Amino acid sequence: MSPSSSRTRNIFEPLDTSFVDLWGERFGIPSSAFAGFTFFRKANSVWAANEAILPRLSYEAIGMRIMNLKDRPWKPTTSALQVFGRHATRNLIHLDSANSRSFMEGKTLAIESDSESGYVVVFYRGEVLGCGLYSHGKLVSQIPKERRMASSKNGAEESADQNAKDEVASEMPIDMR
Amino acid sequence: MEWLERYRDLIPDFDGFRAVQSQALPSSCRINTLKIERCALLDRFAENGIDYQSFNWYPLGLKLDMESPGKLVENLSGFIHIQEELSMVPPLVLDPQPGELVLDLCASPGSKTCQISQMMKNLGRVIANEPSLARIAPLRSNCERLGVMNVAITRYDGRRFPSRPVQFDRVLVDAPCSSEGRERRGPGVLCKSSSKRSMDLHRLQADLLRNAIRLTKPGGIVVYSTCTYAPEENELVIESVLETARLERISIPGLLACPGITEWGGINLNHEVEKTARYYPHLNDTGGFFVAKLIKNQEYI
DSSP states (O other): OOTTSHHHHTOOEEEOGGGHHHHHHHHOOOGGGGTTEEEEEETTEEEEEESSOOOSOOEEEESEEEEEOSSSSOEEOHHHHHHHGGGOOSSEEEEOHHHHHHHHTTOEEEOOOOOOSEEEEEEETTEEEEEEEEETTEEEEOOOGGGSOOOSOOHHHHHHHHHHHHHHHHHSOGGGO | OGGGGGGTTTSSSHHHHHHHTTSOOOEEEEEOTTTOOHHHHHHHHHHTTOOEEEOSSOTTEEEEOSSOGGGSHHHHTTSEEEOOGGGGHHHHHHOOOTTOEEEESSOTTOHHHHHHHHHTTTOSEEEEEOOOGGGHHHHHHHHHHTTOOSEEEEOOOGGGOOOOSOOEEEEEEEOOOOOGGGGGGSTTGGGGOOHHHHHHHHHHHHHHHHHHHHTEEEEEEEEEEESOOOGGGTHHHHHTTTTTEEEEOOOOTTSOOEEOOSEETTEEOOGGGGGSEEEOHHHHTSOOEEEEEEEEOTTOO
16 A cells, blocks of 8 residues: 555545445445445444535544444444344344343353344344344443443453453354454 | 633523533433434333423423433434534524435534435435544444445535535534533533633634635525623624625424523623524523524625
């Protein structure tokens, strides 16, 4: 990559809509769910904004960051799933009341699901809570730290959660990583 | 607190004003209609046993009688946003419409930005400008939590925000200020207050407002707001731009306001500035705020 490439300059490049197929493949979200939006790539992230005038200025953010492409598999943001996730038809998990609270606290849950290993859309009472990472009966909450409910657990358990997350990732089939 | 004595002749029922300063400000939130309907949110609150009281003047504003409302799952999930009652006034005065191009010149942490976005139904474009890098993260975080899709964030010095290539339909200048109206949120803001500080802020505020007017289409709307009582940062700033814009009177049914003052320090101000609005904590059980609505002159490019 040349030093002058926009990737290294970290600016927003307009992106065509071909990547929305990824959302279809993983979650069954139809491309029509993304109608009316425009997309950008900045470094390893994809951003979505409504279609409207965008003056030629230097931007820190345009709309919402919806995907992280840094790792394999790509990761949807919780914010994006709260907007687009309700259209999902597969790789989704519905939680009961007690589990939804634990999920919002950022915990790892023991859940049996027929979802494929990898990122899933997590629902409670028909509402999208956010992104989870599922593998072999374990669901690791991906709710960002600042949006988690207060939890009673201590720091040692926090790091146990991180271990659980790494474990789930390492159990995923290679093509998913 | 002695600093506030300078407003004794300016604020009605000054003793009542002083008495309310020692009472903590009630918590409040705004319903985020980008993610939930008002009635659905109220059903949730009823189900979860959360007490609230609707504002008299704004159906999307609720007073909450609780500690740490920020920890409510409704807040973490973006159905509500914890926002001070009077902080919801400037966007209402700005009155942005779906499809317009709007600038929030001093945006972080984005409470008003997101309110503007929801008033525009996530359509059109809001440019949220914030010069401080450290304050970009909370601005972004609030926009994303609240499901905002029509905001783009820039990081210019507001005094030099580029006047090309476009002009805005509406611009909000929620200016940095001495924050005297926030005393009820925690004592301490007043110990930094001084005439010199207010005059230094006056220069910054007047430069921001001048640029905001330049950035607005002729006939477009500029709203200027602060959370302070100091006339140096309020009426005196407005008076400095009256050659390029005219004032429109502000009236919000259900919310008591006092007119802008037309005399300060023995000097008479342009009488027009009485069309601005001063909100005092003891009149509505809120913080303190100042809001002015300006229409840019047609002949001023």
